Amino acid sequence: MRDIAIVSYAQSDCVRxxxxxxxxxxxxxxxxxxxxxVGLNNAQDVDFTCSGSCDYQxxxxxxxxxxxxxLGAVPPIKESHVEMDAAWAxxxxxxxxxxxxxxxxxxxxxxxxxxxxxxxxxxxQLDPYYLGPLWVDSVSLAxxxxxxxxxxxxxxxxxxxxxxxxxRRNAMANNPHAQLKGEVSTESLLAQDRWVSPLRKHDCAxxxxxxxxxxxxxxxxxxxxxxxxxIIRGIDHRMETHNLGARDLTRSRSTEQAAAACGVANGEVxxxxxxxxxxxxxxxxxKALGLSETTTVNPSGGxxxxxxxxxxxLSRIGxxxxxxxxxxxxxxxxxxxxxxxxxxxxxxxxxxx
Amino acid sequence: MSQSEILSQEFExxxxxxxxxxxxxxxxxxxxxxxxxxGIKGSDGAVYVPPMEYDPNTAEELSEFVEVGQAGEVVxxxxxxxxxxxxxxxTAFAWAMIKLDGADIPMVHSxxxxxxxxMKTGMRVKVQWADEPxxxxxxxxxxxxxxxxxxxGAAGMNAKREMITGMEAPIYLKYHFTAxxxxxxxxxxVRQGKLVGQRCPSCNNVYxPPRGSCAACGVATEEExxxxxxCTLESxxxxxxxxxxxxxxxxxxIANLIPDGANISFIHxxxxxxxxxxxxxxxxxxxxxxxxxxTYAMDNIKYFKPIDEPDVPIEQIGKIPAAGVPAAGAPxxxxxx
Ligand SMILES: [Zn+2]
Numbered sequence: 225m226r227d228i229a230i231v232s233y234a235q236s237d238c239v240r241x242x243x244x245x246x247x248x249x250x251x252x253x254x255x256x257x258x259x260x261x262v263g264l265n266n267a268q269d270v271d272f273t274c275s276g277s278c279d280y281q282x283x284x285x286x287x288x289x290x291x292x293x294x295l296g297a298v299p300p301i302k303e304s305h306v307e308m309d310a311a312w313a314x315x316x317x318x319x320x321x322x323x324x325x326x327x328x329x330x331x332x333x334x335x336x337x338x339x340x341x342x343x344x345x346x347x348x349q350l351d352p353y354y355l356g357p358l359w360v361d362s363v364s365l366a367x368x369x370x371x372x373x374x375x376x377x378x379x380x381x382x383x384x385x386x387x388x389x390x391x392r393r394n395a396m397a398n399n400p401h402a403q404l405k406g407e408v409s410t411e412s413l414l415a416q417d418r419w420v421s422p423l424r425k426h427d428c429a430x431x432x433x434x435x436x437x438x439x440x441x442x443x444x445x446x447x448x449x450x451x452x453x454x455i456i457r458g459i460d461h462r463m464e465t466h467n468l469g470a471r472d473l474t475r476s477r478s479t480e481q482a483a484a485a486c487g488v489a490n491g492e493v494x495x496x497x498x499x500x501x502x503x504x505x506x507x508x509x510x511k512a513l514g515l516s517e518t519t520t521v522n523p524s525g526g527x528x529x530x531x532x533x534x535x536x537x538l539s540r541i542g543x544x545x546x547x548x549x550x551x552x553x554x555x556x557x558x559x560x561x562x563x564x565x566x567x568x569x570x571x572x573x574x575x576x577x
Numbered sequence: 578m579s580q581s582e583i584l585s586q587e588f589e590x591x592x593x594x595x596x597x598x599x600x601x602x603x604x605x606x607x608x609x610x611x612x613x614x615x616g617i618k619g620s621d622g623a624v625y626v627p628p629m630e631y632d633p634n635t636a637e638e639l640s641e642f643v644e645v646g647q648a649g650e651v652v653x654x655x656x657x658x659x660x661x662x663x664x665x666x667x668t669a670f671a672w673a674m675i676k677l678d679g680a681d682i683p684m685v686h687s688x689x690x691x692x693x694x695x696m697k698t699g700m701r702v703k704v705q706w707a708d709e710p711x712x713x714x715x716x717x718x719x720x721x722x723x724x725x726x727x728x729x730g731a732a733g734m735n736a737k738r739e740m741i742t743g744m745e746a747p748i749y750l751k752y753h754f755t756a757x758x759x760x761x762x763x764x765x766x767v768r769q770g771k772l773v774g775q776r777c778p779s780c781n782n783v784y785x786p787p788r789g790s791c792a793a794c795g796v797a798t799e800e801e802x803x804x805x806x807x808c809t810l811e812s813x814x815x816x817x818x819x820x821x822x823x824x825x826x827x828x829x830x831i832a833n834l835i836p837d838g839a840n841i842s843f844i845h846x847x848x849x850x851x852x853x854x855x856x857x858x859x860x861x862x863x864x865x866x867x868x869x870x871x872t873y874a875m876d877n878i879k880y881f882k883p884i885d886e887p888d889v890p891i892e893q894i895g896k897i898p899a900a901g902v903p904a905a906g907a908p909x910x911x912x913x914x
Contacts, residue, residue: 244583246757248790252797266795283590283752293788296795339752344663352594352746353602354627357714359663360685364672367655368685375653375698421656421693465633469652469674469683470625 228321229446229453230549230574232261233542235436238403238530241338242433247277247287250435251294251334258437259330262451266296270439271326273303274317276310276333277534280345291334302326309333309499310436311537311560311570315459321442328441333535336433342533349563351466363428365564366502367420369473374422378474379507381422385410387503388426388528395525403430403530429501429531436535438542454548454574457555458486461570463563473565479512482571483557488513491575494553495520497540499561501527508566509559519557523547537561537570544574551576584764584873585755592748598741601630604642606741609716612706616645616680623681627714646678648703648723653683656693662751665715671696675720687719695722712741759789762801764873770865774839776800782840786875804838805899806863808881809889811835811842815852830855834881838899845875849882858894860886860902 234257242250259265267273273295277288284290288305295301306312310333317329337345343361350356373379389410395402408426419425446453462478462485464471471477483489496519500506506528510521522528524543527536537560544556554576562568598606601617605627608615617628618641626645631638654673660666665687673696674683688702701723710716756764759775763786766773774785775798782791783802791798813832830852833842847855849864861881871877886902 244755244758244761246755246760246789248788249757249759249797252790252795255795280750283588283750283754290788293790293792294795296791296793298793339754340750341661341663344661345750347663348748348750352596353598353606353744354714355685356748357744357746358665358686359661360672361661361664364655364657365685368653368672368674371655371698372653418656419658421658423655467625467629467633467682468685469676470629470633473653 226322226442228318228440228456229443229577230438230440230456230541230545231446231449231451231453232258232439233437233546234258234261235401235532235535235539235542236434237401238430238432238434238532240403240431240433242336247291247334247336248294250336250433251291251332251437254435254437255294255330255332258332258439262439262449264439267301267303267330268296268299270328270330270441271302272317272320272329273301274305274313274320274329274331276306276308276313276538277335278307280340280348281342281533282336282339295330309534309537309560309562311541311572312461312562314438314440314538314541315461315570317440318456318459321440327445328439330437330439331538332435332437333532333538334435335533335535337431337533338433342431346564362564363420363423365468366428366505367423369565370427370502370504371422373474373504373508376474379504381414382410383507384427384503385413387500387506388413391522391525391528394523395529399524399529401434401530402525403432405525405529423502426528427503429527432530432532434530434532434535436532436539436542438538438545452549453577454545455577456572457575458488458573459570460485461568463568466567468565471565471567474508476508476512476566476569479509479559479566479569479571482569483513486571486573488557488571488573490573491555493519493555493557495523495544495547495556496559497522497524497526497543497556498559499527499537499540501531501561503528505566513557513559513571515557541572541574544572548574548576582761582765583755583758584761585753588752588754590750590752594746594748595743596746597743599630601628601639603741604628606712606714606716606744608644609714610710610712610738610741612710612716614645614647614677614704615642616677617642624679625682626677626680626684643679645680648701649675649677649680651688651696651698651700651702652676653698654688654696656696658693666719669693670719673702673720675702686717689719689721713744757789759787759798763787766803767875767877768871768873770868770871770877772804772806772836773801774804774836776802783838784841785836785839785843802838803899804836805901806836806865806878807884807901808834808836808861808863809894809897810847810855810857810859810861811894812857813847813855815855828852832861832881834861835895835897837897837901840895842895845878846880847882848880855883856888858888858891860884860889
């Protein structure tokens with residue numbers, strides 16, 4: 225099977241409200257940066273382009289089509305879109321390259337969540353007969369998941385606060401694009417009121433606007449371009465039932481399955497970037513991926529430091545790739561999620577060339 | 578480049594869906610209407626409430642319905658101290674996963690108690706029916722503490738009524754929509770009665786309305802270019818059917834128009850014309866509303882009307898400079914009104 229390389233990655237700042245910038249204005253700078261890093265001009269210079277976004281976030285129908293205005297799509301390009309996180313757009317692009325239909329691809333994701341009320345918008349991804357009409361929001365569902373774990377003694381509120389402390393600290397040290405960063409203490413966090421009990425506000429990822437982009441290619445192309453890269457050694461995704469009551473919410477079976485399928489355990493995991501929009505979910509994922517004490521989890525701060533809905537999954541992969549390319553480590557794992565309470569999970573194993 | 582204000586407005590997006598329920602969901606909703614609750618047996622015998630159509634583990638089609646109790650145990654819960662507008666209750670309440678008596682799989686619904694301290698994992702709760710069940714998940718108004726008094730009517734009053742086969746499931750979402758920087762600048766100029774596009778630094782095409790990029794080149798556009806309100810007809814269609822909520826009465830003409838000085842068309846209405854005589858290459862000009870009515874909208878221009886200028890040959894459409902048709906010799910006039 226053809227090995228695939230990540231040759232560049234760019235992300236915008238995570239901001240609470242991108243204000244006047246429309247989709248194109250959000251996307252264009254990161255695409256320019258991702259392409260420019262490899263000496264490319266526009267989407268004409270790659271064989272395939274794939275994006276991830278969700279129109280419900282900003283309430284603008286076919287916003288993803290307008291995003292194509294950022295690409296330079298004349299003459300026509302081969303292009304596709306997933307109404308999902310762009311990590312799944314990467315998955316599609318990888319399949320395209322593995323099938324021999326492309327040697328290189330541009331992948332990007334964008335999310336402008338500020339115009340709407342994100343937790344309410346996300347309630348409409350639930351089953352439309354039993355849960356959608358109740359408008360059960362994403363924060364409430366995660367809160368029930370957290371309580372299951374607290375009740376069973378699998379985690380403590382102290383554990384959850386420690387996840388937040390580490391996120392803010394790592395974001396401060398390593399992530400110029402983070403929205404939330406800084407030095408906080410578990411005591412000060414635990415002194416805060418609960419928001420959707422048992423969750424406190426800081427247990428939940430912020431609502432962010434922004435975009436991310438990545439260029440991938442086969443190894444021959446990477447050598448031809450003469451650029452450093454990280455190799456995608458394995459990628460797999462699995463999904464669980466939409467019926468929350470039928471799932472064991474205290475673990476992530478789909479992450480366990482995806483991790484086994486893409487070979488997470490085949491070597492040391494030096495760093496891991498996990499898409500955990502709620503603090504307790506980082507603990508679930510760490511366990512599901514079988515990570516040990518020696519793994520540095522979320523060196524970027526993860527999505528608790530900034531959550532680009534529909535783009536942060538691709539960012540997780542980009543963050544690991546970037547650190548491998550910079551020579552900071554040799555092997556890492558990235559995780560992306562979608563759906564309520566970690567319903568659908570994608571795991572990627574990345575290695576140095 | 579001038580800095581203009583950020584334009585934004587509130588809007589509500591509505592999807593007025595009616596969903597067909599199929600035999601499994603329909604059976605559950607029919608039971609709810611009759612103030613009963615049914616589950617379904619999964620492949621391993623576990624009882625799912627609400628019933629699933631297919632077993633989540635084996636994908637087997639399920640069909641063995643089981644009536645379950647109207648009370649049960651809270652498996653997990655969260656406390657919503659500040660309900661959202663979309664939530665079913667407007668004062669603090671709990672969402673809970675509730676395992677009904679006779680069920681194995683918990684369901685998600687709301688529990689109403691006075692305060693968070695009244696909630697406890699493992700507590701017993703019972704259904705509080707809506708006043709007028711109609712075959713909808715909200716026929717369960719909420720759950721309440723099992724021992725509590727509830728103003729509950731008699732159950733199963735008329736089991737002979739028809740099976741529920743559909744349900745209304747409208748979705749309304751509110752947004753605070755912000756126009757992009759390019760759109761804001763464009764609309765700011767429209768408010769002053771000017772049409773201002775943006776030129777691509779790479780291919781020199783002028784876009785109107787501008788979106789901040791050249792779609793062909795994939796580069797940002799910044800240079801602003803005022804174009805004329807005289808246009809050439811690139812294409813058009815005559816609309817004969819009424820469109821719901823559109824105040825314009827058919828027949829009317831929608832046209833792709835390229836203003837002098839721009840290279841890409843926009844869409845607007847044509848009027849003051851004989852519909853049958855409209856043709857590609859025809860010259861038209863904007864008919865503006867009175868200046869006092871100008872706002873941040875393209876309908877500052879009521880419509881475009883034909884003017885007495887020679888047709889533009891097809892190969893010249895989209896290539897006319899802002900000063901007007903070069904060889905025609907006709908004086909370039911300012912806008913009327
Ligand atoms: Zn151009």
